Amino acid sequence: MPTTEAPAATSAAYADLCALLREAGTIDSIARLCSWDQETDMPPKAAAFRAEELALLSRLGHERLTSPRLGDLLAECEADANLTADAAVAANLREIRRDYDKATRLPADLVAEIAETASRAMEVWKEARSASDFALFRPWLEKSFGLARRKAECLGAPAGGVLYDALLDEYEPGVTSADVERVFGPLREALTPLIAEIASAPTRPSRAPDEVKVDRAAQVELNKHAAAALGFDFSAGRLAVSTHPFSEGLAPGDTRMTTRYFDDRFTDSLAATLHETGHSLYEQGLPKAEFPGQPLGRYISLGVHESQSRLWENQVGRSRPFWEWMAPIVKDRLGPGLARFGVDDFYGCVNVVEPTFIRVEADEATYHLHVMMRFDLERLLIAGDLAVADVPGWWNARIKADLGLSVPDDARGCLQDIHWSMGAIGYFATYSLGSLLAAQMWETAQRAIPGVEAGFARGRFAPLLDWLREHIHRHGRRFTSAQLTERLTGAPLSHEPLMRYLESKLRPLYGL
C-alpha cells in the first residue's frame, strides 16, 4: 500500500524542519517505550526514577518542538509557494503549524505544573477510589479543573466556540462542543427509548458462556490467533498483559498492546484484544517510517483512533458471521467446558445489554449515556456552572435519570475514571465519536466491499483492513476528522448509522 500521495516538493528549510521533527519524534518514541515498560514490566521500586526519566524526555522533546529554530524553518516553508503548492507538504505544514502554535502558547511552568499535579493526583485518586472517599480527591479535582481552565485560556477558544472547546480540540482537532452536541442530542433521543424497550424485552440472551472457567494460557493463544487473523503483524508488535488493556504505537515497526485475563469471561478478554487490535492496526498502517515525527505519519484524532478500535471490536467482533468463524475455534482451543454452546450462544453472550454503574463495563448501547454525562459534567465544571463539591450529587442524579440505577458509592460513581486525575479533560466525547464514525464507515464499507461481512464467517478480514489502509491509515493526518468523514462516507457525522446498526442487531436478539 503506497502512503498518501507522497510529497514531491522539498527545500533545504523543509529538510531541516523534517530532521528536527525526526529527532523530536525519536525522543517521543523513547518516552513511549518507557511508559509501556512502566505499565507492563517495570518493578515497583523503579517508579520514582522512571518519573525522572520521563520528565527529562518530556523536557528534551518540548525544547525541540517549541524551539525558535523550528518556528523560523516553519515560517520559511510556509512562505515558499513551491512547497505550499504540493498538497501533501501543505497538509504537513498546516499540522506542524497547529502543533507548534499549541506548544508555544503553553508556558513551560504551566506544563510542568500540570504534569506534576497529574502525577500526584493520580496517586490520590487511586487511594480515594479504593476508599470511596470523594472528600480526599476533591481538592485535587478542583486543582485539575483549575489547571485545565488555565490551559484552555492559554490555548484560546476557537472562533465561535466556548472555552471548553480549546480542551476538546486537543483530542479532536477542529471539532467544537456545538459540533458534538449536534450528534449527541439526537443520539440520546433515539437511544433512550431503545434501552427502555430492551429493559422490558420479552426475551434476552444469556451470559452462560462467560461463566465457564477457562485456562489462561489457552486464552492467550486464542487472543493471539484472533489478532493475527485480523491482520496484526506480530513481527512488528506484541500482545502483553496489564490490568487495563491499552495499546501504544511506540515507533515505526513497533506497536504493542495489552489485554487482561480472568478465569472465566473469556469473551471480555477477547473483546479487549479485538479493541486494542483495532487501535494497533491503525498504528501499523500509518506511514511512520516514511514521515518520522511528522504529522503525515501520525493518527488524526482520538475519535478516529477509537473508530478503528470500535469497528473491529463491535461491527466485526460482535457480529454473527464473526462468531460463525470463532465458535469452532473457541470450542477447539478453550476446552470441553464450552462444548455445549453454539454460534448463537456466543453471539448472544457478547451482545447482552444491561445498565451498569461502570462505563468500561457498559454494553454498546448504554455506553454512550455514560460518555454524554461526562461530556456534560466537564462542560459545567469548566464553565463554572457547577462546583466540584456538587459533583457526586449531580452524578448520582444523572445515573438515576439515565439508567435507573442508584449509585451505591462514589467508587462506583464519580471516582471511577482515571482521566481527570491525569489531567485528561475534554477527552471523553471522543469515545462516542469513535463509535459513531465506526458505524458510519461500516455502512460505507458494506457498500464498497461486496460480501465483507459474510467473509468474516470464513475468517476473511483482509478486505476490510485493506479498505481501511487505503482510505484512512496511509494518509496519516493529511485530513481532519471532519474531512475524512465526508470524504469516506459522503456525509458529515450523524447518529443515524449507529442507531441503525444497534436497532438491527438488538431488536432480533431481544424479540422486539
Added chain:
Amino acid sequence: MPTTEAPAATSAAYADLCALLREAGTIDSIARLCSWDQETDMPPKAAAFRAEELALLSRLGHERLTSPRLGDLLAECEADANLTADAAVAANLREIRRDYDKATRLPADLVAEIAETASRAMEVWKEARSASDFALFRPWLEKSFGLARRKAECLGAPAGGVLYDALLDEYEPGVTSADVERVFGPLREALTPLIAEIASAPTRPSRAPDEVKVDRAAQVELNKHAAAALGFDFSAGRLAVSTHPFSEGLAPGDTRMTTRYFDDRFTDSLAATLHETGHSLYEQGLPKAEFPGQPLGRYISLGVHESQSRLWENQVGRSRPFWEWMAPIVKDRLGPGLARFGVDDFYGCVNVVEPTFIRVEADEATYHLHVMMRFDLERLLIAGDLAVADVPGWWNARIKADLGLSVPDDARGCLQDIHWSMGAIGYFATYSLGSLLAAQMWETAQRAIPGVEAGFARGRFAPLLDWLREHIHRHGRRFTSAQLTERLTGAPLSHEPLMRYLESKLRPLYGL
C-alpha cells in the same frame, strides 16, 4: 546498610557537577532500558528505529559527559581544598576526572565510527559464524582491531604500560597486562597438570541429572525461588528469558536479568540464573539512588562485577552444602524424573570437568585456558605481531596444545565469541580476574563469617550477602579493584586461592 561513609563536604560547583552527572545518568538509564527491551521483548521490525533511538541517546549522553561546563566545574571542585579533604568526595572527583579525560580524549568521529562498525560487524559476524566462514568476517575483524588500536592511541598507554593496556584499562581500571600476566602465568602452570590428571582420573561424576526432561514453567519457578533465596529483590528487578543470559542494572530500583531454558539440562539454566543473580545482587547493593550518575553509585570494574557472579555461581552454587539445600527442592518442584538422584548426584553433575571447544560451555577449571588464549591473541593483534589472516591457524594450534582438541571448524573456533565484532577488545581477561578475586574473597569470607558455607545447607545466604554489601557493594567506585582486593583480603590478587579451591573440590570428585 549505610552507603560508603557519606560525603560531608559540598559546594555550589560540586552540586552543579552532581546535577549534570544526574542528567547524564538518567540518559544512560533510558538507554539501558532500550537495550534491555531490544534483547528481551522488541519485535524484529523495530530494530532499525531502535538503533536510531540508541544513537540519539548516546549522543545526548556524550554531549553532557564531555561538555566544557563539566570540565570547568570539575576543575573548580578539584581546586577546592575543603572538598578534596573529604575522602568520599575526593574518590568521586578522582573517578569523575578519569571518566572525563577518557571521554574527551576520544574524537567524536572515532566514537561514531566504532559504534557504526560494531553495529555492522555484529551482523556480519552472525552470518560468518553460522556459515563458519572466517573469510567473510576477516575484513571486519581487521577493521575492529584497527579501530581499537586508534582508540588505544587516543587514550594513551598508562605509564610503564603497552598500547594494549589502554584498552584493558577501559574494563579493569588501573590494571595493566603485566599485572594480569603476573597471576595468569602461575595459574596456567598450576592448572594444566590438574586438568591433565582429571583427564585420566580413575572415577568421574556423571551428568545423568542433566539428561532428564523437565517442564520449563517449573524451571522458571525454581530459578525464581533460588534467586530470591540468595537475596535478589524482585520488587526491584525482573528475571526474563534470552538466548544468552545477561543482567543489566537499568536504574535505581531496577535491576533485570535473564536466563535460558532447555528441555533438559536444568542445572545449566539454574547456574546461569545464579551467575546473573550474583551480578544483580551487586547492582542492587550499589548506592545508586544516593549518588545518581556518580562514580560512588557505580560498580568498580568488570573484574569485580564478575567476582560477584562467579562467587554465587561457583563457590555457592557448585558447593555441596548448596546442593544439600537444593536437592529436595529440585526433586519436589521438577517432577518425578529426578526422584532417583541424591545430593551427590547433583553435586557431581554440576562439577564435571571436561575440555570443550566453546568457552561459554567450559567448566570451572578449563575455562581459564580459553580466557588466557584470547588475552594472548588480542595482545598479539594489537601489537601487530600476528596478522588477522593467521588467527584461525593460531587459534586451532593453541586449542590443540592447551586442551588436546582438534577444532572442527571456525564456528567452534575463532568465530565463537561476539565480543570482537562488538568492538569489546581488552575485555576477556576480566572473566578470569573475576574468578580469581571470587576465590580470594571466598577464603576471607569463610574466615570472617563463622559457618557461612554450612549455612547454605539450610538456605542461609544472607550472612554472605550482608558481608558483600558491607565490604564491596555499598562503596561503589570508592576503591579501585586493586585497593579493594588488598583491603578486603589483605593481599594482592593471586592464583593460589583459586587453585586451592579447585584442588580441594575436584580431587575428591575425581578420586585423585
